[in-house]
Amino acid sequence: MKILAIVPALNEADNIGSVVQNLRSTSPWLDVLVIDDGSTDETAEIARTHGAKVISLPVNLGIGGAVQTGFIYALKNQYDVALQVDGDGQHRGEEIKKLVDPILLGETDVTIGSRFLEKTSYKSAWPRRLGIYLLSKTIQSVVRRNFTDPTSGFRAYNQKALRIVSAHYSTDYPEPDAIVTLLKNRLHLIEVSVEMDPRLSGNSSITPFKSGYYMFKVSLAIILNSMMSRIWND
Template sequence: MKELLVIVPAYNEEKNIVGVIDELKRDIPEADILIVNDCSTDNTLNVIKEKEVDYITTPFNLRYAGGVQTGFKYALHKNYKYVAQFDGDGQHVAKELAKLYEIAKSDECDIVIGSRFLEETDYNHAFFRKIGTSIFQKIIKMACKREITDPTSGLQVLNRKVYEKYSKINNYPEYPDANLIIEMLLQGYSIKEAPVKMKERIYGESMHTGIWSPISYMVGMFYSIFLILIKHKRLKN
């Protein structure tokens, strides 16, 4: 068993997951791979089986956070030192993940986030996502006195202390983005960003497509952040 486990949640990613697995095997061979097939209704499961990679199939659709948390529980059971979150839609780049892993080891920080915005890239950030990112950047700076340029990045490397916490019930919200970053910073965990490149999704649709999904996401995120800040203030008092 290796020191790093890469957790790849996949829901109906039959057209993307082959490339993701092949890229991870080629560009970060020092890691084990776990595909969490989140009760896909397409051919994702059969594709995963053909690639001879470790996988878990959930009994029903747990959505993104539930799928990733399933991976955390697996990592805890197997006693990995680090875990990485890596999307199954083909947007994340394995070579960039390898850089984050080296930083996590050398700098001994709790969370390393791959940022699309620390350096200039050609990544096309959707209009509403761009607005949301800007708002969350400002909230984090106000609440935590920290500059986090990419609070919605799902490309992260976590040490055991962090992913063990995330594996527990109620510790990993449905949308684990700016809200979770704020909570972890306020609790004293060390977070570092590193510049990465990402790709555009080729097949399928993002969970944030449409009109209502982004609205629901923003409302849920603001509510979650509000509760975290209230809880932190009460604990300080």
């Protein structure tokens, strides 16, 4: 089975080496692809030094465009499973088998690593936790399914799911909207409980102001997406 870890990264020179090293040491059976999203630092060079494949985008596309580039690469190169892993060190390589195994066993099309499905050591500020809860309720209102961690970027997809997300994926803050897209196209999604860490260094790009914009934009996208027709037919 061919398995690919897609790691979007923007100016993550301080973190990307540790991320790639962790993935390759804990899961030597997967390939690592770093999508350098127009970085102005040495993200691409450091990723290559640690053994990752690298695609350097000439301009910054945002998280959605970077991850979708990885989806298209995985589909064209006939990977059986593609993982989405953050470039800031929040996602542990040790947890990858929890995401991959249900797909390899044919139990689901997509797995989502959740910080909140069960009690874990992860701590988050209450405004962010509230935002995640509200997004979860928005999704539940349109798909009649509850997802405890809809913003999680720690996910795995089989080829059927890759055909969907490689064709339709929001430009920024895409994870909650993608849940609606995948369910609307009759794919099976499950959450699995995983441990996550704070980012290794640096600051999140989501400021308090951006958090409010994020909530409004993503909630609107979820509602509009639920009204659209399916992307493809069986």
